[in-house]
Structures are given as C-alpha cells and as structure tokens.
Amino acid sequence: MNHICIICGRAGVSLKDILPATLAPPGNGTAIYCDEHVAAYSSLIDHFSSQLDVLNALAGVRPFPITRHAREQVVRGALALSTRMGSAEGLRAIAYVLQTYFARYFGEIARSAALDELKHYTLGETRGVFVWWDTELPADYPHNAFSFGHRIAVGVDPDSGQIFGRLSLFSTFHFAATLGIVSSVEDRPKGAVMVDIDPLTDLSMHSVFQSTINPIGLIPQKPVDHSETHAQSVVSERSVMSLARLIANMYDFRARRTASRLVEGLSEARANSASLDGCFSGLHGELTQHAFHLLQHAIDLFVTAPEIAPIEDVVRALVLTEGETMEQLSPHAKVSVHLARDAIVTKLAEDFIDDRLTSERAFSLIAGDAGVAAIIELMLVPVVRRFTELI
C-alpha cells in the first residue's frame, strides 16, 4: 500500500527528486509518485526551486539600507518573489510541496479519496484556493530549530477533520493551506508533523529537525475575503519589509559566525604556536565579502568630510566603481576591495596580539562601525593624502 503512487496507484519511485533538494524531508521513506507523475509535477518542482534561488541570491546581496541601489534591489527582488510566489503557479507549487509532505507522513490518508480535490488542483486540472499567504502565525507556534530555517507542518484537525499544511521559508515568508477532509473521526491522526530545515548549511549535510506535535493550535484559518485573485495579488510593503529584514539579519548572522570562527581559530593557532596568517586566509572569501560591503559604507561616510567633499567624485572613482556583487566588479574595484580587506585584517591582527579581540569586537571590525573606521583610517586617508600631494 505504501509503495504505490498516491495519484494513480501504480508502483511508485523513491522519495528522491520529487522536491527541491533543500526541501527534501528526512529519511529515505516510501515511494510517493510513479515515474509518470514525477514527470507531471516536474514543472512545479522547477518553479519552486527557482523561487528558492531568488531568495538565496538576495540573501547574498549587501545589507539594507547601505545604498539606494541595495534598497532598489531588495524592492525589485521582493516584487519578483511575491509575483512568483503569489502567482497561480507559485501557489500550486506550494500546495504540491505540502501534498508531498502529507503523503510522506500520512500515506494511508494521502492514498484515500481525502486528497482528491487537491490532487486535481496540483495536477493543474482544476483551479481553486488551497493556499494563501499567512499573515498571522499561531500564537504559540514553536520557534524554528534553525536561524532562518524553513518549516513544513502537516496534520489533521481532530475536530473538523480538515487536513492542513503550513510552509515557512527562511522563517520569514509564511503560507498556510487546507488540503482536504478526513471524514471518519477514528481515521484522524492525533499528532501533526513539523519539519525544520536549515538552509544555511552545506547542501550535502543539511540539517533537519523533525517533531510530532499537537495539531490544535496549528490549524490555519482561511481568510474570509479570500479569493483566487486576492491570493495572487499580495505584493505589499510587507513582503518588501520582510525581505529587507531577512537580508539584514542574515548578513548579521553570517558576520557573527565569521567573527567567532576567526577568534576561535586565532586562539587555537596561538596555543599551538602556529602562524596567525592561516586563520585569515582560511576566511578569505568571507572577509572579502564583508570588506566589500563595508567599503561602500566607508566611502559614503568619508566623502561627507568638508575637506573631501570637493573631490568626492575623484575619491569614488579611485576606490570603487559601481557593481552589485563581487563578481561584477571591475579589476580596479577588486583591488580596492582587497585593500579594504587588508585594512580590516591589520586591525583584527593588532587587536588579537594586544589581547583585545573579543568576538564582539571582531564582529564590529568585520561588519560594523569599527571596520568602517579601519578602512577610512588605513586605506582611504592614505590614498587621498598621497593623491592630493601629487596633483
């Protein structure tokens, strides 16, 4: 029974490749779809993967609100994201993810008639309103096991028999859904399943936390004014704000992680009388990325000084040209970023040797005010002094 396709009852294939890799449920599990139905859902799977790609790409942009550019990027990104997720295809893709998770944990019900309407909908044979953007999470919804974790929860309301699902991406974008009805009271499972997934770890070893909880309190309420059109038009300030906050928080989180890794590594190197350089080169990529963000901020601050204001254009042209990501920078802008990183590394090493480098101080140098000050002092001031001496 549990190895047959939930749609057509033919022999099923494995659980692999039926969801984007980052959202795969734990365990190898039982088969859910046959080859033909995996193929039928492939465009929804691709659609969902591309939405995650947008989020992942945005999570790598410089933190809001350092530049107007960055803000525009966030707004554009949020619009693109909302438009895609709120589209008929986007909501159908979410319904498919929830259907698949429900089948993973409640195979018998998923193979019964309880999900018939949902299956017609996810296969694109009918229209309907199964999924909506969820603006109010349950009051006692447990915290995600991971910072910025994804979450999928599925279960059945023991009173009404309503099958429901919830999906959160990066702990920021929330969706809720009704998936069907279990009419017979004794067939209603007592526990709902909640799966948290860490999107920030390496894909090959992504961490998953699965728990069984009481479904009461998780049951979503479909908005009263809900219609298909409404579901597709939620492109609001809210999603722009959520995305901006997500990007800023992720940036902070990453910088703190780099800072504590660095301080740990340096202490270990000192204990083993090893060279400190290895610690910095081990974090080369992360430090460069942070230096790139800080440099932009340092320049904006530096050119406000009265003696620099008249040569603002020269300074900007000297040290950095526009570019959204490290990869898009011109060769000379890359040199500037490297100089900025060297300035930060110099301060980090100095502070460590003087026993002043706490994780907090390292964080401030890598991604905060201390880093901006270091770049101004060790890079921008000398460059401009030399430049003005020569012209």
Ligand SMILES: [Zn+2]
């Ligand atoms: Zn099938």
